[in-house]
Amino acid sequence: MNISEKQLPTPVLQRLTQYIDLVHMLKSNGEKWISSKTIAQSLGLTSSTVRQDLSHIALSGSVSKHGYKLGDLQHALTTSLGADVIRHAVVIGAGNLGKALALHEEFPRRGFIICGIFDSDPKKAGKKAGALTIKPMSTLKAFIHQKPVDIGIIAVPSHAAQSVADMLILNGVPGLLNLAPGHIVVPKGICVVNSRIVTSLRELSHRITLTKRNMK
Amino acid sequence: MNISEKQLPTPVLQRLTQYIDLVHMLKSNGEKWISSKTIAQSLGLTSSTVRQDLSHIALSGSVSKHGYKLGDLQHALTTSLGADVIRHAVVIGAGNLGKALALHEEFPRRGFIICGIFDSDPKKAGKKAGALTIKPMSTLKAFIHQKPVDIGIIAVPSHAAQSVADMLILNGVPGLLNLAPGHIVVPKGICVVNSRIVTSLRELSHRITLTKRNMK
DNA sequence: TAGATTGTTAATCGATTAACAATC
DNA sequence: TAGATTGTTAATCGATTAACAATC
Secondary structure, X not given: OOHHHOOOOHXXXXXXXXXXXXXXXXXXXXXXXXXXXXXXXXHOOOHHHHHHHHOOOOXXXXXXXXXXXXXXXXXXXXXXXXXXXXXXXXXXXXXHHHHHHHHOOHHHHOOEEEEEEEEOOHHHXXXXXXXXXEEEHHHHHHHHHHOOOOEEEEOOOXXXXXXXXXXXXXXXXXXXXXXOOXXXXXXXXXXXXXXXXXXXXXXXHHHHHHHHHHXX | OOHHHOOOOHHHHHHHHHHHHHXXXXXXXXXXXXXXXXXXXXXXXXXXXXXXXXXXXXXXXXOOOOOEEHHHHHHHHHXXXXXXXXXXXEEEOOOHHHHHHHHOOHHHHOOEEEEEEEEOOHHHOOOXXXXXXXXXXXXXXXXXXXXXXXXXXXXXXXXXXXXHHHHHHHOOOOEEEEOOOOOOOOOOOOEEEEOOHHHHHHHHHHHHHHHHHHHO
């Protein structure tokens, strides 16, 4: 069995994506080699963790006292994670957050093309969000069947998140990025990743409280 | 020692914030009681996990065959997590994402008030982002010293993230929410939480690839 | 060669799940 | 009372760290 067939544990996957960014940066600085120790120091990890993580990917590099060849490492990381695949995404919800995502230059640069933005409010239909025109939800089905859409980005209020998810799944979208608070239920074979800024803010708020208290 | 003094493990903290939202929703539906089993089913967890999580917080509720009293649970969750504290935040970076965050209605509703937005580009200074006026970075120091700021939200390109973090820390901001890719280094006593949508998209992209492959 | 670094195994640490006595 | 549910201990599972032989 090919090593890349295995499901990567979430923490490993998240760190591997960080390694990609780091390697990319170092390479454009003209560096040629990088060691697990350097990666670890740059990202606040241990070298042991880095080597364990890299053992999950198909890395043909030979053992060397210089560490890893940047080019080889970059190639291995990119292909193993599928970071070389272009993904097409639609944003559902043309509020401030949805529109900002549709305009975010970082996404296409990283291989995520936002090809459509939809909103249930008919008043928003026809308005512009950057190069895209906001479309009514009624046209979502036809749109998805016409263009291949890999990812649905759910940027609607939490009470609408589940029904939006259902509609995306029904039309064959295999992956959902849920930005709304609250849990969404999906059938087996559909991937969901949650990314909630409010949750992060609450986590931060709690840590601040404790840190202050411990300083007294 | 008071139980609430302890640092909550990150996964526990993240789930507890989900419980808050769930409890809030059920309460406005007129429910009176909730069991660990119901919470678990609503959020895709086990009841054992829920009970373990709740053992971390100061919950005075007595054992009952009905589960937890919604009001008591809500109160315990809210106070233990400090979710009743109003936090003041500044956004650094008035790109699409930064502006969207400054306008996001969800934040004040959850107790996070965005009181300022800053950008290093002098051309942006003076422009509006909702009710706020975009300010130049040179005024950040005076601003923070005038109003108490708990949280700095870093919404700048990754190459600028570290220097923005340094500036916020230097002026006494105790918590940072980092939306930029890349690691930021902070001294002890400063809290950082990362929230990166691109990382989430990459995670999702990888999972989609594997799911497809396994279906064949 | 000698020092540095990998890849991997074993040990530790932490988080989740199972089990069950206590009890409403 | 009998069924349901908690709180907590013990068992399992998974992730991180340490250690070290192999080797460039």
